[in-house]
Every structure is written in structure tokens, then in C-alpha cells.
Amino acid sequence: MSLKGFVIDINGVLTAGEQPISNAAETLQKMKEKYMIRLITNSTSKNKVEAAEKLNKHGFSVEPDEIFSPIEAIKNYLKKRGGGAFFLSTQKTQKDFSEIPKTPVQAVVLTHAHEDFSFENMNRAFRYLLDGAVFIASGISKYYKEKDGLLYLDPGPYVKALEYATGKEALILGKPSRDFFLSAVSDMGILPSEAAVIGDDIETDVRGGMEAGLKGILVKTGKFRRSDLEKNIHPDFILENIGEVLENKLFL
Amino acid sequence: MSLKGFVIDINGVLTAGEQPISNAAETLQKMKEKYMIRLITNSTSKNKVEAAEKLNKHGFSVEPDEIFSPIEAIKNYLKKRGGGAFFLSTQKTQKDFSEIPKTPVQAVVLTHAHEDFSFENMNRAFRYLLDGAVFIASGISKYYKEKDGLLYLDPGPYVKALEYATGKEALILGKPSRDFFLSAVSDMGILPSEAAVIGDDIETDVRGGMEAGLKGILVKTGKFRRSDLEKNIHPDFILENIGEVLENKLFL
Known part of the structure; x- marks a missing residue:
């Protein structure tokens, strides 16, 4: 597997409500040393500068251009x-x-x-x-x-x-649409097969990303419920939380 | 056939745009001598008093309680x-x-x-x-x-x-809903089988009324187009205009 980038859902993977998920900030920092990332959300109420600021207040270190919402996807499309x-x-x-x-x-x-x-x-x-x-x-x-x-x-x-x-x-041009994930991957300048999505929503994040050709990683934080595993959707990996990405030899 | 009442679409049967359709006023007057009537429209911008006034300005003689729009159908339902x-x-x-x-x-x-x-x-x-x-x-x-x-x-x-x-x-509770036609018929205190709908729209008026159990009469005025007859809907009667009702022995 020659992964070059991750598409990571913000809410439920990096933060839970207003709080950061433990280890998420350090994990993200280490991932950024080896991979490109796009942090995704369907919310358009904050722009990328505001969304990055909010994460950085919680101990993350994120650039506005690493945020990818429908605003970016739509802008890329319209341009x-x-x-x-x-x-x-x-x-x-x-x-x-x-x-x-x-x-x-x-x-x-x-x-x-x-x-x-x-x-x-x-x-x-x-x-x-x-x-x-x-x-x-x-x-x-x-x-x-x-x-x-x-x-x-x-x-x-x-x-x-x-x-x-x-x-x-x-x-x-928002989750779970295939076009949105393709746009996020294209924004990193890589191919869908070179990217993985990390999400807590097995339908909107994981299935959405997998249908666009990304590897699918489900984390058991955020809105995850055990019954999600009975939905006949088969993520490539199921992790307790994003921190486990660093322990997985397949990635690092 | 023991008809007791008619449900008559206003626009296209009695009037065309702002003009009355010729003979419509006299015909309606004669029908009222033998039958109950409800004049129907899906418009809710005018109430029954205003709708009757508008028709009466064009030479009709209509009581507000003879107008039946979704306002009346909804009011009956809510009461x-x-x-x-x-x-x-x-x-x-x-x-x-x-x-x-x-x-x-x-x-x-x-x-x-x-x-x-x-x-x-x-x-x-x-x-x-x-x-x-x-x-x-x-x-x-x-x-x-x-x-x-x-x-x-x-x-x-x-x-x-x-x-x-x-x-x-x-x-x-508007055309072409079965419930609307049933409500109009019930407002006259008669059964669907004792009523006929007269309309220029083979789908919204005629099929709608027939599905509620009324006899269906299509008139070739208003929005009628020859191609309407190819829609696999079979009115009980097809008349050139409402005036022909009076010539039809089945009714009078």
C-alpha cells in the first residue's frame, strides 16, 4: 500500500463536540510528517481560516489549506x-x-x-x-x-x-458524495487509490470515501455505535481511535 | 344516471384567463335549477367571497358557498x-x-x-x-x-x-387529490356516484374526479389539447364546451 494522503473527518475523529479527542493532536502532527492531509467537514458556517483557528485553539497545528469543506470543493469546481x-x-x-x-x-x-x-x-x-x-x-x-x-x-x-x-x-459537493471525496483527493494532487479516509460515520465518511476509491478507516469515536458494524459496509480497517493509525504498520 | 350535483373547474371551463367562456353563465344558471354545484379551484389567494364576486362581475350568478377551494376542504377537515x-x-x-x-x-x-x-x-x-x-x-x-x-x-x-x-x-386537499373531490362532494351532502366533475384538464380535473368515484366530463376549452386524448384516460363524456351539458339528454 503506497498511501500518500489522508482525508480525515474533523467532528468525531479529531474533536468530540467542543473537546479534542485524546491523542488526536499528536497523532495528526506525526501523520503530517509523512503524509498529506485534508481535514473534512460538511459545515459551511466557518471558512477554512476559522475552522483551522478553532482546531489550533484545541492544541492542533493545522493550516487553513488543510481544511476541505464544500466551500473548497465548490470553489474548485466553479473555477x-x-x-x-x-x-x-x-x-x-x-x-x-x-x-x-x-x-x-x-x-x-x-x-x-x-x-x-x-x-x-x-x-x-x-x-x-x-x-x-x-x-x-x-x-x-x-x-x-x-x-x-x-x-x-x-x-x-x-x-x-x-x-x-x-x-x-x-x-x-459535500459528504457522502463521491464527487466531494474525489475533489478532496485532487486538492492534494494525488489519486484516490493513494488516499484513505478516516471517519466515525460508517455511511457518510467511510462508505462515501470507499465509493470514491479511497481506503476506508472507521474509528470507534464520535458517533460510532456497535450497530454500525451490522450495516453491511466493510471498512478496510477498524480502529479504536485515530491514535491507532500510528501503531498500524500498514501506514507507518 | 341519477346525478344530483356537479363539481366544475372554474378556470378553463367557466372562464378563460380574465374572460368568461361564451354560454357558460347561462348554462351554469340553468344547471343550478336542477343540480347542486361546487365551483372548484386550487387557488387560495382569493377566498370564496372574492372568487364569487369576480365571477359575478363576469355575468355569473354564484353564491360564495358554491365556491370550493382547498381553503374550504382544509377547513372542513380541521373542524x-x-x-x-x-x-x-x-x-x-x-x-x-x-x-x-x-x-x-x-x-x-x-x-x-x-x-x-x-x-x-x-x-x-x-x-x-x-x-x-x-x-x-x-x-x-x-x-x-x-x-x-x-x-x-x-x-x-x-x-x-x-x-x-x-x-x-x-x-x-386540492386537485387532483381524491380527498379534495370527496370533500367537495360531501360539502354538497351527496355521494360521489351522484356527482360529475367538469374540467378542461384531463389529468388534474377529470382523472382526479373519476378516481374519487365521480363521473368525468372533459370540455375542449381552456387548456385542452388534442394530445390530451392520447393519455390513456377515458372521460365518461367529452364535450366541446360546458354549454353542451344542456344538450345532453343524459343530464337534463
């Missing part, structure tokens, strides 16, 4: 494709896409838009899609819990709304 | 069911539901909400549904053209969004 985009995203996230021109609109990009999922913005997105724009979204998850304890709609329902209205399928 | 409802509807439409209590929320009602499809309102609807409220919607159509020439999202996409988020299927 290759050319043309402008209409963003159904928060004002803050739109700033993270400042390199992408606004016109001519050849893509509609849907991320977590919060208050910007207004009737007017949804109608604008809908019309651009009917006019031929490609439809790109950061994910299809249904909802999430906010710090106020309440549940909020995630991008998924809005993706389904516009897919139903237009008959167009969205290109998903 | 039978009991409990309060949360409305994802315009402020104006919410007034048409003033008889329905606001609490305890045991139903979420989605009609054409326009600006009220805000992120906050969608989240509230979502949470009520997760808490056990039944999901009711006025229709599943995708979009419509406004007088400004632009296309706007109809309720359908928002229904799909909340269905996806909650895993709950909406009860549709």
Missing part, C-alpha cells in the same frame, strides 16, 4: 467550469466565494442559507436553474440541532424543493 | 378533526381560517405562502410536524406565472422540502 454563480447562501458564506464572479449566472450554489432561504431568493434560484444553470449543493442532510436546543432545517430539504420544481438533480 | 393548526400561508389566507384555533397545534397547513415561506416559518412548521402534527397542503404544483411575467414557486416544492425533512407524507 474549472468558468462563469458566474448565484449563491443561495448566507452573506458570510458568499464572501468566502468572493473569487467567483456574479455574472453570467451559469450555476446556482445552495449551502446553508438560513434567513436567506427567502421566497424571493428561492424564486431567483429556481429561475436561473430553468434558464440552464447547473445546480450545486453542499449536502442533503435534513436538519441539525443548534446551540439553542432547537432543530433547524439543513440544506437537504431546500435541495429537494428546487429539484422537484425544476426536474434537475443537484450535484452534491 | 372534523379538532385541535389547532399552524399555518404556512399568507397573512390574508390565515384570516380565511380564523375559525380554526391556533393552539394546541395538531396540524400544519401549507398553502401558497409567498413571503411567509421564511426560514423561521419553515423551521416552525418542521418542528410541529416532528412533534406529531398532521401535514396538510393545498396542492403539489411546481410553479406558476405571475402577471409580471415571471415564474414563482408554487406550494409543491415546499411540500417536498418538509416531507423530505420529516419523512411524513402530506395530505393534499
Whole structure:
């Protein structure tokens, strides 16, 4: 096995909630001596600078360019494709896409838009899609819990709304989409067969990465439950936590 | 055939755009001498008083209680069911539901909400549904053209969004739903087998009504196209226009 890089899920592998997982910071540091890494998340509320800062506050040593979220995947895609985009995203996230021109609109990009999922913005997105724009979204998850304890709609329902209205399928550039993992690997300049994904979610992380051709490593931290092993998904390796990567002769 | 009542689509049968269809007003008047009628529409932007007024301006003589839109169908349903409802509807439409209590929320009602499809309102609807409220919607159509020439999202996409988020299927109380036609017939106090639907849309009106057990009458006005006859739907009668009902011995 000639691994050159790791794609590592942040939440549940490196951190649990607001706390770092023990050994994760040292392990990551040692991995970085031999491998390239991309730390992945589906969240678009923080940009890569903010996400790296947050990890570094917890004792990690991460560069912004090592963070890979749908923002990066979508930016890479739009830059290759050319043309402008209409963003159904928060004002803050739109700033993270400042390199992408606004016109001519050849893509509609849907991320977590919060208050910007207004009737007017949804109608604008809908019309651009009917006019031929490609439809790109950061994910299809249904909802999430906010710090106020309440549940909020995630991008998924809005993706389904516009897919139903237009008959167009969205290109998903977030986990578990194959395209997202391929984009993360390509961002390191290596091939999928030269990379492994490390995740605590056997479906979203491990199966998603394996379907893109990466080796799949499941860790038993974060959201891992024993019943996950009965889902007929077969990770290449199952480790107690990311620290065990260093003990595995296959990698080091 | 012992018909007692007719369910008649307004747009395309009685009126075409802003104009009355010739003979429609006299025909309707004569039908009313022998039959009960309910004039149906999926639009919830006008209430029954306004819809009747609009028709009467065009020479019809219609009582508000002869208008039957999803507002009436939903109101009938909620009154039978009991409990309060949360409305994802315009402020104006919410007034048409003033008889329905606001609490305890045991139903979420989605009609054409326009600006009220805000992120906050969608989240509230979502949470009520997760808490056990039944999901009711006025229709599943995708979009419509406004007088400004632009296309706007109809309720359908928002229904799909909340269905996806909650895993709950909406009860549709508008055309072409069987439940809507049953509600219109029940509103006249008769049985489906004692009623006939007259419509220009072979799918939404005619098939919808026939699936609810009504006789189906297709008229070749409004949105009728010759190709509609190749859709493997078999109306009981096909007439040039509503005026021909009076010439048909089966009815009069």
C-alpha cells in the first residue's frame, strides 16, 4: 500500500463536540510528517481560516489549506467550469466565494442559507436553474440541532424543493458524495487509490470515501455505535481511535 | 344516471384567463335549477367571497358557498378533526381560517405562502410536524406565472422540502387529490356516484374526479389539447364546451 494522503473527518475523529479527542493532536502532527492531509467537514458556517483557528485553539497545528469543506470543493469546481454563480447562501458564506464572479449566472450554489432561504431568493434560484444553470449543493442532510436546543432545517430539504420544481438533480459537493471525496483527493494532487479516509460515520465518511476509491478507516469515536458494524459496509480497517493509525504498520 | 350535483373547474371551463367562456353563465344558471354545484379551484389567494364576486362581475350568478377551494376542504377537515393548526400561508389566507384555533397545534397547513415561506416559518412548521402534527397542503404544483411575467414557486416544492425533512407524507386537499373531490362532494351532502366533475384538464380535473368515484366530463376549452386524448384516460363524456351539458339528454 503506497498511501500518500489522508482525508480525515474533523467532528468525531479529531474533536468530540467542543473537546479534542485524546491523542488526536499528536497523532495528526506525526501523520503530517509523512503524509498529506485534508481535514473534512460538511459545515459551511466557518471558512477554512476559522475552522483551522478553532482546531489550533484545541492544541492542533493545522493550516487553513488543510481544511476541505464544500466551500473548497465548490470553489474548485466553479473555477474549472468558468462563469458566474448565484449563491443561495448566507452573506458570510458568499464572501468566502468572493473569487467567483456574479455574472453570467451559469450555476446556482445552495449551502446553508438560513434567513436567506427567502421566497424571493428561492424564486431567483429556481429561475436561473430553468434558464440552464447547473445546480450545486453542499449536502442533503435534513436538519441539525443548534446551540439553542432547537432543530433547524439543513440544506437537504431546500435541495429537494428546487429539484422537484425544476426536474434537475443537484450535484452534491459535500459528504457522502463521491464527487466531494474525489475533489478532496485532487486538492492534494494525488489519486484516490493513494488516499484513505478516516471517519466515525460508517455511511457518510467511510462508505462515501470507499465509493470514491479511497481506503476506508472507521474509528470507534464520535458517533460510532456497535450497530454500525451490522450495516453491511466493510471498512478496510477498524480502529479504536485515530491514535491507532500510528501503531498500524500498514501506514507507518 | 341519477346525478344530483356537479363539481366544475372554474378556470378553463367557466372562464378563460380574465374572460368568461361564451354560454357558460347561462348554462351554469340553468344547471343550478336542477343540480347542486361546487365551483372548484386550487387557488387560495382569493377566498370564496372574492372568487364569487369576480365571477359575478363576469355575468355569473354564484353564491360564495358554491365556491370550493382547498381553503374550504382544509377547513372542513380541521373542524372534523379538532385541535389547532399552524399555518404556512399568507397573512390574508390565515384570516380565511380564523375559525380554526391556533393552539394546541395538531396540524400544519401549507398553502401558497409567498413571503411567509421564511426560514423561521419553515423551521416552525418542521418542528410541529416532528412533534406529531398532521401535514396538510393545498396542492403539489411546481410553479406558476405571475402577471409580471415571471415564474414563482408554487406550494409543491415546499411540500417536498418538509416531507423530505420529516419523512411524513402530506395530505393534499386540492386537485387532483381524491380527498379534495370527496370533500367537495360531501360539502354538497351527496355521494360521489351522484356527482360529475367538469374540467378542461384531463389529468388534474377529470382523472382526479373519476378516481374519487365521480363521473368525468372533459370540455375542449381552456387548456385542452388534442394530445390530451392520447393519455390513456377515458372521460365518461367529452364535450366541446360546458354549454353542451344542456344538450345532453343524459343530464337534463
